[in-house]
Amino acid sequence: MLNKSLIKIIFICLIATASFFIDSAHCQTEYDYIDINNPFTRKIPIAVPVFKSMSGSEGEKFLSQEASNLLSRSLEFTGYFKIIDRDAYLADPETDIIVSNINFKNWTGIGAELLITGSLFLKDNVIEMELRLYDTFKGSLIVGKRYKGVVNNQRKMIHRFCGEIIYKLTGNRGIFDSRIAFVSTTSGNKNIYLCEFDGHNSEQLTYDKSITLSPAWSSDAKWIAYTSYSKGKPDLYIKNLKDKHGAVVAKKGINISPAWVPGKFQLAATLSFSGDQEIYLLTGKGEIVKNLTNNWGIDVSPTFSPDGNKMAFVSSRSGSPQIYIMDLDSGQVKRLTFQGTYNTCPSWSPRGDKIAYSGMGNGQGNIYTIDVEGEFPALQLTHNSGNNESPTWSPDGSLIAFSSTREGPSRVYVMTAYGTDQRRLLALPGEQTDPEWSPGVIDN
Amino acid sequence: MKKKLWICVALLLVIPGLLFVTSCAKKVVKVDTTQEDEAAKLAAEKARQEEIARQLDRQRAIDEENLQKEAASREIIAARNLFMNENIYFDFDMSNLKPESQEVLKRKAEWLRNNPGESIIVEGHCDERGTNEYNLALGDRRAQSAKNFLIDLGIAESRLTTISYGEERPADPRQNEDAWSKNRRDQFVIE
Numbered sequence: 001m002l003n004k005s006l007i008k009i010i011f012i013c014l015i016a017t018a019s020f021f022i023d024s025a026h027c028q029t030e031y032d033y034i035d036i037n038n039p040f041t042r043k044i045p046i047a048v049p050v051f052k053s054m055s056g057s058e059g060e061k062f063l064s065q066e067a068s069n070l071l072s073r074s075l076e077f078t079g080y081f082k083i084i085d086r087d088a089y090l091a092d093p094e095t096d097i098i099v100s101n102i103n104f105k106n107w108t109g110i111g112a113e114l115l116i117t118g119s120l121f122l123k124d125n126v127i128e129m130e131l132r133l134y135d136t137f138k139g140s141l142i143v144g145k146r147y148k149g150v151v152n153n154q155r156k157m158i159h160r161f162c163g164e165i166i167y168k169l170t171g172n173r174g175i176f177d178s179r180i181a182f183v184s185t186t187s188g189n190k191n192i193y194l195c196e197f198d199g200h201n202s203e204q205l206t207y208d209k210s211i212t213l214s215p216a217w218s219s220d221a222k223w224i225a226y227t228s229y230s231k232g233k234p235d236l237y238i239k240n241l242k243d244k245h246g247a248v249v250a251k252k253g254i255n256i257s258p259a260w261v262p263g264k265f266q267l268a269a270t271l272s273f274s275g276d277q278e279i280y281l282l283t284g285k286g287e288i289v290k291n292l293t294n295n296w297g298i299d300v301s302p303t304f305s306p307d308g309n310k311m312a313f314v315s316s317r318s319g320s321p322q323i324y325i326m327d328l329d330s331g332q333v334k335r336l337t338f339q340g341t342y343n344t345c346p347s348w349s350p351r352g353d354k355i356a357y358s359g360m361g362n363g364q365g366n367i368y369t370i371d372v373e374g375e376f377p378a379l380q381l382t383h384n385s386g387n388n389e390s391p392t393w394s395p396d397g398s399l400i401a402f403s404s405t406r407e408g409p410s411r412v413y414v415m416t417a418y419g420t421d422q423r424r425l426l427a428l429p430g431e432q433t434d435p436e437w438s439p440g441v442i443d444n
Numbered sequence: 445m446k447k448k449l450w451i452c453v454a455l456l457l458v459i460p461g462l463l464f465v466t467s468c469a470k471k472v473v474k475v476d477t478t479q480e481d482e483a484a485k486l487a488a489e490k491a492r493q494e495e496i497a498r499q500l501d502r503q504r505a506i507d508e509e510n511l512q513k514e515a516a517s518r519e520i521i522a523a524r525n526l527f528m529n530e531n532i533y534f535d536f537d538m539s540n541l542k543p544e545s546q547e548v549l550k551r552k553a554e555w556l557r558n559n560p561g562e563s564i565i566v567e568g569h570c571d572e573r574g575t576n577e578y579n580l581a582l583g584d585r586r587a588q589s590a591k592n593f594l595i596d597l598g599i600a601e602s603r604l605t606t607i608s609y610g611e612e613r614p615a616d617p618r619q620n621e622d623a624w625s626k627n628r629r630d631q632f633v634i635e
Contacts, residue, residue, distance in 0.1 A: 190612075211612050214577060227580075233607050234580060254584045254608050257577040270581060275588060277581040298581040314578055320537060321578050342537070344575040358575055365575065389575050434576065 043082035051118035060122040079416040107136040181215035185430030199426030216258040225258035247286035259302040268302040356391035381419030395440030531629040539585035553597035563603040567631040571624035583608030
């Protein structure tokens, strides 16, 4: 707790010192670096030389190396960039990264379209970094920032700059402040864990000695709802991440599959106290507002459109599990998926245009995306790689995390929204399932 | 002198008389006691035998009773175990009761009628295929199917609780149809 509030204070200082001193007029210009409609077909070649160490001390050199490597890895994680191998560099970063000295031909010559230069100064456990992103062909600065903070916050500073880069290139802040909640059996029981967007710094959130499932973030990222058997049956827990307080919905039958309404302290969940599995709208305190579904058969796994006007969910009303979309004003429901006989785990894209889901055929689940109008056939993103479930979108809609048994035990993987760059997010002892990506901005 | 003579005569008369008397008396007494001992012995023996027989009878009766009790309790335990161990099974993605499952449930209803003090939990389970949340709902539906059938057979709803475990508690962890068919089940737990 102390550590967290300390970080927060330092972080605020850090934002304050991140000055806009070197923003050029060009920054407002539209750059067509990334084609938002199909951004992963061609990766942008980018060079990230090791940051210049200002005093040249060993500690500083080590941190420069670490910071520039982290910047490379974090940019690569987005799927937008191809990091050019440092062995290929023609320029000597020690002398050539000072603004006036940059010979952009040295960078265009090796195919780099973008260049990041950095300098790092370490004094009394405090780092000062100046980081700049250039367009090598135009020879112009796209964004430059200065950061100052304690050594422990180097990761945050680098991710802050990554956010600036992605914002300049896509108009979206990206994923660098986001976290991922997931279920892991590391403790011997299924419990909820949290990690950063890139799988780093995982921490255990729940300590139940039973079964804990289905974490769901509120849109302000201050609350997590989940299902736990800690009282012997599947009940719904609504927990504030800061003070760990909250509510429990423990009606008879099941109390499962929570999803928060965007921008509201309300959530939908499946309850079966009536004898039938229906989706209800609940307040953040766990009180029922109303029925959202009222239909024979299973209704489960709600997910809301970003504007909160529509809800996709799974229903067995047609005889097999399929994904449906309900207009919340009119109550009208239309079926979205017609391919295959088992389509579950819908997740509405933060951009609003697509729904990711898990479709099962031949005993194996694969991740698909489908446009919300259902006009085009679904796009299959995973192929012949074990069982793939629980897709969840990154807050900018560029990536999808999911669980897969492709390496045997279930683990969390990440890929671009088009299915490219599939890689494991993290590996803890035991099995990991149910990833749930947080909203973009976490201020608690 | 004359006195001495009398004494001698008297002694002569008395001593054999005494001898006679004692020998006679001895003989009579001896006969009487022997007869009485025998009778007592016999009686005692008889009583002892009878007592043993009675004890044996009692023991036999107790044994018999115990055996009956044991048999009865064995039957009760067997019935109870059968109730606990006999699962019902479902087809993939299905929660309707097969005819053989209905027969099993009829036996369970009978046991519940014979044991009116008992309450039970119906646990609904799924195989690992399919996804977690949907399987939790499907397991709930499977448990509800059995519960509703038992209610239709006259069992009070208050004695029946359901829990869905979805795919979280497989009976057989292997990944083949043999295991999956064992995992798509309702289990019955006596509270």
